[in-house]
Amino acid sequence: MIEKTLKKPHELLIYEALLSRIPFSKKEESYFHNLKLGYEGEEKFEQLLKEKIDDQFIVISDLWLEVHTTTFQIDSILLTGDTLCFFDVKNYPGNYIHAEKRWYKLPQKEINNPLLQLKRNETLMRQILLELNVDLAVDSYDVFINPEFTLYQAPVNKQLIFPTQIPKFIKELVAKPPITSLQHSLAKQLIARDLGKYPHPRIPTYEYHQLTKGFRCGKCCRLTVYIEGRNCVCSKCQQVEPVHGALLQNIEELRLLFPDKKLTTNLVYDWCGGGYSKKSIKRFLEKNFRSVGTHKWVYYL
Incomplete structure (x- = not known):
């Protein structure tokens, strides 16, 4: 069951409302494009979970959380009977390469290593569970949802889920044990901690x-x-x-x-x-x- 559904980000709504009404700078155009691409990827992944996950699990989409004055975003959480699984959904189109622990969009544009962000968020999520006195295993994954994504020299890492692996990955998730009252309580507590809008929006200036x-x-x-x-x-x-x-x-x-x-x-x-x-x-x-x-x-x- 989906306890919290995905909503279009406030930033994206603003950009869409301004589209054709005011010219964007190249930087703003790029940011708008990435916002839209990211939302479409999260929407597609939520739909996949909605189709495949039944009421014995809980899905929570799009949380902004804070722990010890540090904020972080979780695209999607799946609560099962023994695990909190969270997903960072990447809607990257095109060709990428992994070289010497760095990621590049071909031919040579370096991007942030998604695994580093994932590990940071996993650490912060464990701290939240510690604050809530919840003893539950945490698994985190980068899910590459775009069918046109290719990563050359991809590392062997169970936290990286590539487009062709998604169907099998979903089947493995639904084989996990069903939720108990613990997960229902945890879902309510996590949703209650949601900060809502992105705390540092990048919105064009307009009159x-x-x-x-x-x-x-x-x-x-x-x-x-x-x-x-x-x-x-x-x-x-x-x-x-x-x-x-x-x-x-x-x-x-x-x-x-x-x-x-x-x-x-x-x-x-x-x-x-x-x-x-x-x-x-x-x-x-x-x-x-x-x-x-x-x-x-x-x-x-």
């Missing part, structure tokens, strides 16, 4: 007046949408979606980017690029949000 306004396409994410009857149509990819769905998505992005701004008809009209009538926006807000104030001072929650 409302800097952002391009308009409806965003739900498929290609471009701001190339026009209203046709009750639908939004993208002039780039020809995606068609109900206008109320697109309007709600636009409003959610607006509230995400500017949580302190009062949600008014005029603000939403401007945010949508003037492409939808104020009268229709007002009706939508009255139907889907709670109004506060009267006449020209009304806003919505």
Whole structure:
């Protein structure tokens, strides 16, 4: 059973909301790409566990934990009757090589050795279990989820799970003994310690007046949408979606980017690029949000 499901990171939501509205630097583009790739890998692995793991085990996704002022992230935890297994999911595409205990993306870009990070997190997880007075074995794994990943000169290490090994690895996990009340209690305690959002987000600086306004396409994410009857149509990819769905998505992005701004008809009209009538926006807000104030001072929650 999944006790805590994976949620899209706040940083990634911000980047997606800013996409096409403000130009990213090369560094920001790279960071956004890695955020998206990482989330997609974790999502794929969680889905695998969801399909294969039954109620005799507990799955906890995406925890930010702290021990002795040190924070660390765990992509996924599987609690069995005798082991806490945790996984660092790597969605690396392309060719890599292991040489002299160092990792390189070919041809010659050195990357962090994932095993070093894994060992650090394993040590911190053991310290948390010690604080909780829980005596449970800890196994940690780097799971390489991308089918296009290749590691040349790969070390023989049971903590490294490569794409072709994943099916057999999952079968070995489900053969472990079922959970007891100890694991149920531990799951609740670990989730209670979750810090939530990443404590040191790297979000681009932006102001409302800097952002391009308009409806965003739900498929290609471009701001190339026009209203046709009750639908939004993208002039780039020809995606068609109900206008109320697109309007709600636009409003959610607006509230995400500017949580302190009062949600008014005029603000939403401007945010949508003037492409939808104020009268229709007002009706939508009255139907889907709670109004506060009267006449020209009304806003919505």
